[in-house]
Amino acid sequence: MLYREVGQYHASYRTDTAIFPIRQDRVGMLVILAVAFIIVPVFGNSFLLDVVAIPFLIYALATIGLNLLTGYTGLLSLGTGGLMGIGAYTCYKLATWFPGVDIIVWILAGGVTAAAIGALFGVPSLRIKGFYLLVATLAAQFFLQWAFERVPWLYNNNVSGDIEVPTRTLLGLPVTGPNATPATRYEVTLCIVVVLTVLASHLVHSRVGRSWMAVRDMDIAAELIGIPLLPTKLLSFAVSSYISGVAGAMLVFLWYGSAEASVFSIDLSFTILFMTIIGGLGSLLGSFLGAALIHMLPIALRNVLPGIGLDLRPATVEHLNLMIVGALIIFFLVVEPLGLARLWQTIKQKLRVWPFPY
Amino acid sequence: MSFKWTSIAAAVAILVGTALPALAADQIFVPLFTYRTGPYSGGGIPIANGMHDYLNMLNARDGGIGGVKLDVEECETGYNTQKGIECYEAVKGKNPTVINPFSTGITEALIPKAAVDKIPILSMAYGLSAAALGDTFPWIFNPPDTYWDGLSVIVKQIAAREGGFDKLKGDVIGFIYLDAPYGKEPIPLLQQLADKYGFTAKLYPVAGTEMQNQSSQWLGVRRDRPKYMIMWGWGAMQPTAIKEAAKISYPMNNFYANWWNGDEDLRAPGEAGKGFHNLNWHAVGANFPALQDIKKYVIDKGMSQTPADEFGDEFYDRGVYNSVLIAEAIRNAQKLSGKKVVIGTDVRRGLENLDLPASRWKELGFEGFANPLSLSCTDHNGHGDLFVQEWDGTKWVKASGEVSPMSDVVMPLLEAAAKQYVDKNTGWPKRTEACDHTS
Numbered sequence: 001m002l003y004r005e006v007g008q009y010h011a012s013y014r015t016d017t018a019i020f021p022i023r024q025d026r027v028g029m030l031v032i033l034a035v036a037f038i039i040v041p042v043f044g045n046s047f048l049l050d051v052v053a054i055p056f057l058i059y060a061l062a063t064i065g066l067n068l069l070t071g072y073t074g075l076l077s078l079g080t081g082g083l084m085g086i087g088a089y090t091c092y093k094l095a096t097w098f099p100g101v102d103i104i105v106w107i108l109a110g111g112v113t114a115a116a117i118g119a120l121f122g123v124p125s126l127r128i129k130g131f132y133l134l135v136a137t138l139a140a141q142f143f144l145q146w147a148f149e150r151v152p153w154l155y156n157n158n159v160s161g162d163i164e165v166p167t168r169t170l171l172g173l174p175v176t177g178p179n180a181t182p183a184t185r186y187e188v189t190l191c192i193v194v195v196l197t198v199l200a201s202h203l204v205h206s207r208v209g210r211s212w213m214a215v216r217d218m219d220i221a222a223e224l225i226g227i228p229l230l231p232t233k234l235l236s237f238a239v240s241s242y243i244s245g246v247a248g249a250m251l252v253f254l255w256y257g258s259a260e261a262s263v264f265s266i267d268l269s270f271t272i273l274f275m276t277i278i279g280g281l282g283s284l285l286g287s288f289l290g291a292a293l294i295h296m297l298p299i300a301l302r303n304v305l306p307g308i309g310l311d312l313r314p315a316t317v318e319h320l321n322l323m324i325v326g327a328l329i330i331f332f333l334v335v336e337p338l339g340l341a342r343l344w345q346t347i348k349q350k351l352r353v354w355p356f357p358y
Numbered sequence: 359m360s361f362k363w364t365s366i367a368a369a370v371a372i373l374v375g376t377a378l379p380a381l382a383a384d385q386i387f388v389p390l391f392t393y394r395t396g397p398y399s400g401g402g403i404p405i406a407n408g409m410h411d412y413l414n415m416l417n418a419r420d421g422g423i424g425g426v427k428l429d430v431e432e433c434e435t436g437y438n439t440q441k442g443i444e445c446y447e448a449v450k451g452k453n454p455t456v457i458n459p460f461s462t463g464i465t466e467a468l469i470p471k472a473a474v475d476k477i478p479i480l481s482m483a484y485g486l487s488a489a490a491l492g493d494t495f496p497w498i499f500n501p502p503d504t505y506w507d508g509l510s511v512i513v514k515q516i517a518a519r520e521g522g523f524d525k526l527k528g529d530v531i532g533f534i535y536l537d538a539p540y541g542k543e544p545i546p547l548l549q550q551l552a553d554k555y556g557f558t559a560k561l562y563p564v565a566g567t568e569m570q571n572q573s574s575q576w577l578g579v580r581r582d583r584p585k586y587m588i589m590w591g592w593g594a595m596q597p598t599a600i601k602e603a604a605k606i607s608y609p610m611n612n613f614y615a616n617w618w619n620g621d622e623d624l625r626a627p628g629e630a631g632k633g634f635h636n637l638n639w640h641a642v643g644a645n646f647p648a649l650q651d652i653k654k655y656v657i658d659k660g661m662s663q664t665p666a667d668e669f670g671d672e673f674y675d676r677g678v679y680n681s682v683l684i685a686e687a688i689r690n691a692q693k694l695s696g697k698k699v700v701i702g703t704d705v706r707r708g709l710e711n712l713d714l715p716a717s718r719w720k721e722l723g724f725e726g727f728a729n730p731l732s733l734s735c736t737d738h739n740g741h742g743d744l745f746v747q748e749w750d751g752t753k754w755v756k757a758s759g760e761v762s763p764m765s766d767v768v769m770p771l772l773e774a775a776a777k778q779y780v781d782k783n784t785g786w787p788k789r790t791e792a793c794d795h796t797s
Contacts, residue, residue: 055440160466161539178470262439318395318434
């Protein structure tokens, strides 16, 4: 019923190959955007915004970044944490050098350095792939985290070794720093995430995206049909790293408010990789679903378990949390190894033919 | 791409919304950030138990503070900054009296938020040292000593053993530290003292990922033969260092550390750690009326998670000390504000008026438990006296008299650090909070 497509005719290739060819999807998308842009910031309290929504969006963006590389181009990487750090530290340096410039510019600029460094570490991808490439990106991750700890210039010789976010305004409203309200930070985060997601969506549906997928499916065949491997792979590394870098800058500037080097550890890389895999490789929707599951599930459990009358100690809840999240991840992967995005595809297909499945 | 996602979001929003427990308006809300899980839980559990048990004892014995029950709520951080921020956001809407982050990373993330949200932060002998200056950081408190105070006491103690500062000339003092901001903080002071008194400081950094693999550092120690060793370590690094020191037969008696090594760090090496020194400002053990009350009202009633053999440990007692400061601050806040149910802004004043002379400790049932402590609007630390204690193979034994920190060298460092912090954070607010406790 929900997906009755009767009467929806595609009269041109343009409408037939659109990203959302079905009207229900387009309406649903508008509803989600309306909820995200208006309802959530107006009615959400600071817990919902600061603990649930902002981190979810930032993780989703980082997951999109990794998904472009791993899901669309088929190149495994464990360097996401380090690249997010590059974005954050670049943004920090730029914001302290040029305090007058709009902070949004520097958040977006933070990704540029990440893109350059990501492309540099992507050079081995021409010769090695799979687990061997994973090891090469692991080296990048360890090197970058080492640099964040050992190069005092990066954190302006701060005694504590942290980078601290200064207060910066946009149109008179504080956007970063302790004086920025959660709603403002949420709206800025949402805008950046939506814009970059749309860009990424157009990219993967364009010639560039198709050449990435050709490389993913069989790189020799892709080379034979005239796709130059090195530029394609490096472009994938650069775009993926750019998005990761922006996500990293947002992580520190729009969420944490300050960060130490250990934030960008291998744990962060793993978290993002899990989000990518659980959500579904090669799916932008999956990036959001994966980030939602891995980020929100523990928070929900932490609040629901005591809420339903189980008077558990916080440490017990934490242990239960780890067990339940782990079990659910295994469950989802057994039920649908291709990730949540594929699960949604299946559900949607069923809905389209409901109530007369064939 | 739509309905499932909307419903997930809606479900999560509803669950989160309904699950937040309603706030009882007639209780004083004391959140405790603790870490009973994760790689550092070995130190986190006894501290959490101590903090929790003392406040619950006040509830059970006195019906709270000033007749108002305390609503003590633990939030599990796992020593993880992100979860700490999550905890902070979860409690900040419920009128918390004071935040105890119990992690330097979480403290530093919360410092800028404290002044905006009007919630004081008590980071007891950890966190940002410069926060000792109340004029710059009116909302942050880090009594009773900073790490620089601690190092100066160790150097003073070494000089006393050598027979005077002039005898340090030509000596070599080794400094083994966790290669993180926390471990590196004392180095400028150590270098400064080395230049002043003519000793040589040798540095042995231990990377956070290599805490349990220190053979190369101790090979260096064997080569350089430092007369004394000073350690700024954490977690698994400390038992490893002690075992390595024992392996190269380093005289344990000449090995000093700050105050973050608990019983469990020494229990692993056991006898091998005999003679090891660290700093402290409170007694160890359960031989105090107030601690016996904890046993009577809380532990024996089954209201605590404290295992019998950890009751009265060094870290347990440190948790208790932390809670005594909270309780005293709340008591002061009630007096100053005239309200029964106090909130963060009152407790900030209460903390600035914290005054615990020996007589007050006695009244509280802690005679001889801890050194006197007095804070003021300008001094949020106290820079109290410290003493050295020695591990006798099974427990800590007090091994020195009270030693005062060298404030003449520590204060300039604190002021420089605070100035640097303010310069970095353009627009750092000037203190506007009124002061009701000068000197």
